[in-house]
Amino acid sequence: MSQSFDHYVNPFDDEQQTFLVLKNSHLQYSLWPNLAQKPQGWDVVFGPAARIACIDYIESHWHSINPFQPAIGS
Numbered sequence: 778m779s780q781s782f783d784h785y786v787n788p789f790d791d792e793q794q795t796f797l798v799l800k801n802s803h804l805q806y807s808l809w810p811n812l813a814q815k816p817q818g819w820d821v822v823f824g825p826a827a828r829i830a831c832i833d834y835i836e837s838h839w840h841s842i843n844p845f846q847p848a849i850g851s
Contacts (some may be wrong), residue, residue: 790838796831798823806839808832 795811799819
């Protein structure tokens with residue numbers, strides 16, 4: 778039995794799924810599929826919600842992606 782990947786959608790890119798916004802102790806954010814197990818060391822700070830809502834949340838809360846520069850307001 779062969780398996781076809783023609784219609785495979787990566788769960789991190791699937792607009793039909795709900796997502797979470799995770800945050801770690803370094804104040805980094807991650808977009809995470811709600812169906813996937815949350816990685817250790819990350820806390821849910823938003824969601825579950827639509828992928829675009831989670832992206833909007835990250836863009837409005839993560840002011841610096843430079844890990845050596847403190848986030849604004851921290």
